[in-house]
Amino acid sequence: TQLLEQSPQFLSIQEGENLTVYCNSSSVFSSLQWYRQEPGEGPVLLVTVVTGGEVKKLKRLTFQFGDARKDSSLHITAAQPGDTGLYLCAGAWNQGGKLIFGQGTELSVKP
């Protein structure tokens, strides 16, 4: 059962454009993480959000955790070709002991 819905699945944009990736669930998470994965490599953690309504910024990337801790978004401002990759959200429950991943968003930024 897929508990985390990530959208869009594919995104192809021009350099300089803005974009937003969404991660939604009917479950409440204790934390939600965003990863970026390049071909042939393992995912690399970008950020962990824990508190409902929390907003974190990482240079041109802005991450938001929904007030109810069921959804999250990743916004990239002025995308660059170096942002190309697979972006994954992952939700965790303190009692569950599992990490559930969204299907991922394949981002391609063209120069």
Place this chain on the structure above:
Amino acid sequence: KAGVTQTPRYLIKTRGQQVTLSCSPISGHRSVSWYQQTPGQGLQFLFEYFSETQRNKGNFPGRFSGRQFSNSRSEMNVSTLELGDSALYLCASSPLGLSSGNTIYFGEGSWLTVV
């Protein structure tokens, strides 16, 4: 600090064979979790080991098994390989595990192709 190390990086096996993959966690990390990544199913949780005990398990058949040693190194084994087992197998480590809300750190993965 060395990262998570997985071996081998690439391997090809024949249907019906078995395979063992190895993972060395970051020094001091006691939790190791394993994941399977395929284009169709995405990243799926296999199991987590902590202090040599399996603590959590995903929805995979019994052909998938693992173990953890006293030095926290972990192995996973897949027996009676099927074509559908072709995937990137990722290992991740964390200090205290998924249920503690720790950040996990992934290795580069082992690419398994079953022919």
